[in-house]
Amino acid sequence: DAKTTQPTSMDCAEGRAANLPCNHSTISGNEYVYWYRQIHSQGPQYIIHGLKNNETNEMASLIITEDRKSSTLILPHATLRDTAVYYCIVRVQIYNQGGKLIFGQGTELSVKP
């Protein structure tokens, strides 16, 4: 089972920041938080990942709380093309095998004009 909890759906106005929350209260110390998104009819697309510190790239920012039990993905200026299902994933680490991605149900983000 997925180790994360996300709201089922969210709306955001075009041009505004989209803040997508994720709870992962049982995360272990060596597990990373990953975010992927899936635009309708396409394969999932990597957005960003982090362990403890906040991270930023050209797509988004990831804010992880100090206790690491929750995180927020921020799309600073949402566009209509950001409408997608966003998955928050805790990367399960398996000794000598790296980590598998376990996808939950995700948050369906609708960006509206």
Next chain:
Amino acid sequence: DAGVIQSPRHEVTEMGQEVTLRCKPISGHDYLFWYRQTMMRGLELLIYFNNNVPIDDSGMPEDRFSAKMPNASFSTLKIQPSEPRDSAVYFCASSFSFGTETQYFGPGTRLLVL
């Protein structure tokens, strides 16, 4: 790079027929993953390979499913015999390594079993 390539993009078949899905990973990637996505179960990992060797097939639903990776640039997922409940979108993904490297997904194959 062309990204992960999957074929066919769409497949319609009748129950009982054999179905073969194909995947070409990104060149240089040594991990390959097969996923299945349905409305009911979401996105599930079926099996993954490292350097052409199957590492974990615990997600394969039953013996009707089999996957092979004969070389670093090609993998197949076969269903024999197919059943209507196998209807889903099947994704292939690849990654350079399995630590914290990201997985790159293909466009998927939409399978409909009648």
